[in-house]
Amino acid sequence: MLDLARRFLAKYRRLLVLGPACKLIEAVFDLITPLVIARMIDDGVGHGDVDVIIRLGIVLLVMAVLGLCFTLVCQKTAALVSQGSGTDVRNALFEKVNEFSYTELDRFSTPSLVTRITNDVNQLQVAVAMLVRQVIRWPFLAIGSMVAALLIDFKLGLIFLVVTPLIAFIFWSVMRRCIPYFRGMQAKLDRISLITREALSGVRVIRAFVRDDAEERRFDTATADQTDTAIAAGRLSALLNPATLFVMDMGVVAILWAGGNQVMVGELTQGQVMAFVNYMTQTLLSIVYVANLVVIFTKASASAARVKEVLDTPVSICDGPGAEGSGCKDSPAISIQDVCFRFPDSGKDTLSHVSLEVAPGQTLGIIGGTGSGKSTLMALMQRLYDATSGSVLIRGVDVRDYRLDELRGTLAVVPQAPSLVSGTLRENLVWRDSQATDDELWHALELAQAAEFVRRMPEGLDSPVEASGKNFSGGQRQRLTIARALVGRPSILLLDDPFSALDYATDRSLRDALAADDPSRTTVMISQRVSSVREASLICVLDSGRVIGLGTHDELVDTCPVYKEICLSQLRPEEVGA
Numbered sequence: 001m002l003d004l005a006r007r008f009l010a011k012y013r014r015l016l017v018l019g020p021a022c023k024l025i026e027a028v029f030d031l032i033t034p035l036v037i038a039r040m041i042d043d044g045v046g047h048g049d050v051d052v053i054i055r056l057g058i059v060l061l062v063m064a065v066l067g068l069c070f071t072l073v074c075q076k077t078a079a080l081v082s083q084g085s086g087t088d089v090r091n092a093l094f095e096k097v098n099e100f101s102y103t104e105l106d107r108f109s110t111p112s113l114v115t116r117i118t119n120d121v122n123q124l125q126v127a128v129a130m131l132v133r134q135v136i137r138w139p140f141l142a143i144g145s146m147v148a149a150l151l152i153d154f155k156l157g158l159i160f161l162v163v164t165p166l167i168a169f170i171f172w173s174v175m176r177r178c179i180p181y182f183r184g185m186q187a188k189l190d191r192i193s194l195i196t197r198e199a200l201s202g203v204r205v206i207r208a209f210v211r212d213d214a215e216e217r218r219f220d221t222a223t224a225d226q227t228d229t230a231i232a233a234g235r236l237s238a239l240l241n242p243a244t245l246f247v248m249d250m251g252v253v254a255i256l257w258a259g260g261n262q263v264m265v266g267e268l269t270q271g272q273v274m275a276f277v278n279y280m281t282q283t284l285l286s287i288v289y290v291a292n293l294v295v296i297f298t299k300a301s302a303s304a305a306r307v308k309e310v311l312d313t314p315v316s317i318c319d320g321p322g323a324e325g326s327g328c329k330d331s332p333a334i335s336i337q338d339v340c341f342r343f344p345d346s347g348k349d350t351l352s353h354v355s356l357e358v359a360p361g362q363t364l365g366i367i368g369g370t371g372s373g374k375s376t377l378m379a380l381m382q383r384l385y386d387a388t389s390g391s392v393l394i395r396g397v398d399v400r401d402y403r404l405d406e407l408r409g410t411l412a413v414v415p416q417a418p419s420l421v422s423g424t425l426r427e428n429l430v431w432r433d434s435q436a437t438d439d440e441l442w443h444a445l446e447l448a449q450a451a452e453f454v455r456r457m458p459e460g461l462d463s464p465v466e467a468s469g470k471n472f473s474g475g476q477r478q479r480l481t482i483a484r485a486l487v488g489r490p491s492i493l494l495l496d497d498p499f500s501a502l503d504y505a506t507d508r509s510l511r512d513a514l515a516a517d518d519p520s521r522t523t524v525m526i527s528q529r530v531s532s533v534r535e536a537s538l539i540c541v542l543d544s545g546r547v548i549g550l551g552t553h554d555e556l557v558d559t560c561p562v563y564k565e566i567c568l569s570q571l572r573p574e575e576v577g578a
């Protein structure tokens with residue numbers, strides 16, 4: 001927590017002094033008030049002197065107004081510091097998460113990152129506001145009231161010295177048991193947001209499979225778990241008020257009794273006894289607030305740890321020195337050399353000893369069953385993950401030597417799940433080249449077989465896109481992501497099952513359009529359909545992460561039984577050829 005404070009509060013140094021200083025002045029007024037009231041009772045009420053009562057009344061009023069002004073300044077600084085630093089932390093987190101490679105994203109999981117950026121930062125903001133407004137005030141009042149009471153009368157002060165530690169002890173023992181619950185609640189919140197996210201993003205599938213009830217039960221279990229923890233913590237803290245008030249009231253009774261006796265023998269005035277009672281309540285109230293602060297700071301320290309964990313996680317994939325000048329002209333466009341890959345938490349290799357080469361202008365088709373590692377191989381080409389062993393070369397240069405923007409500028413990717421973001425079509429299309437002209441966008445749409453339906457939309461390129469592009473059909477989304485990849489004329493195009501939502505005729509015309517557009521472009525195409533890859537210059541057949549066939553269609557039909565089997569399952573024997 002201190003580390004975060006040093007990082008994010010340093011620039012608010014002046015406000016952090018000004019706010020508490022104002023609060024301190026107000027606290028001084030609070031401390032003087034019981035003395036003024038004591039004077040009012042003894043000199044004013046006691047002697048029937050209305051003048052004194054009015055004069056001291058005005059003093060109280062002035063102190064109240066001044067106190068209010070200082071408090072307002074303090075509130076304002078608290079808002080500036082807490083909202084300002086909260087925004088800084090949130091931006092820093094967002095920036096960091098954007099740098100994360102897939103390895104780190106897998107490790108934290110999206111829902112947990114979302115909770116950290118929202119809820120955890122909120123907890124920190126509350127703590128910072130409290131830091132400015134209350135951290136000086138309550139301890140100062142607690143100790144100040146105690147000292148003032150002891151100065152009035154040491155003997156009565158002894159009651160104070162018994163009651164205060166007793167209340168502090170009650171707080172300490174309750175809080176000690178509550179704090180683990182508070183820490184646990186944050187982790188449980190993560191789980192709730194995970195389930196909410198899954199249920200909301202998969203709502204259609206869940207309905208289609210009539211899994212509503214199961215999902216609801218899963219959600220209920222998670223919320224019940226969170227509720228139980230909150231109730232357990234609530235039960236414990238519910239003890240606090242009655243217990244402390246009881247001790248406090250006993251203290252007041254003791255003071256009135258002992259103080260009354262002293263008033264009788266003339267050792268104390270009535271006003272002094274009243275001041276004493278006031279100081280006593282003020283001290284105990286302060287302890288209640290201090291305890292609240294402890295709760296807030298405990299929650300905040302749990303949140304701070306979670307925020308810091310994200311900020312301190314090193315990014316495993318970062319820029320290389322840059323590829324300019326290295327590599328030679330006639331090196332292959334893509335070269336995979338004896339690559340093995342294993343996901344961090346997986347027990348076995350997802351890819352093992354994969355080797356292949358694609359010359360510039362050629363097309364590589366990748367075919368294989370579900371889970372055979374096709375998308376993973378493509379992820380390695382983009383350096384979303386680093387290979388566990390072996391190397392991936394793009395145009396003769398190891399992907400680790402590229403700057404990331406350089407590498408991702410060279411490659412254009414159509415991911416397996418088409419992803420559009422809310423905004424306009426144009427905004428979605430210019431991701432690779434923000435300077436692209438309308439002509440270039442239309443050309444890309446034309447190639448991707450998307451121009452027709454975009455033209456039919458009244459606003460054309462400025463048509464709105466809703467979150468995740470849900471106002472487009474699956475096939476339309478797929479074509480739009482293909483168009484996006486083509487903007488900026490990439491020299492290497494990676495397509496991950498881009499035709500899964502397209503009919504055979506569109507699939508055909510798309511492939512023809514791509515081939516005719518730029519013969520020098522290297523294309524890698526993952527597909528489950530033999531018809532999509534059979535014309536490729538090189539076809540790679542993957543099975544459980546191993547290459548079990550590499551060659552042209554005709555070669556593979558002869559040499560690779562698995563490929564032949566796939567062909568026969570999709571084509572008529574006379575179409576298989578060879």
Ligand SMILES: Nc1ncnc2c1ncn2[C@@H]1O[C@H](COP(=O)(O)OP(=O)(O)OP(=O)(O)O)[C@@H](O)[C@H]1O
Pocket residue numbers: 106343346350368369370371372373374375376377416
């Ligand atoms: N982030 C991940 N963490 C751990 N394991 C993963 C992860 N992503 C994929 N895998 C595993 O790696 C294997 C290969 O996955 P991959 O996505 O490459 O398959 P694929 O060939 O593209 O399949 P599909 O045709 O269904 O898209 C699968 O067994 C999968 O369980």
Ligand SMILES: [Mg+2]
Pocket residue numbers: 374375376416496
């Ligand atoms: Mg895949």
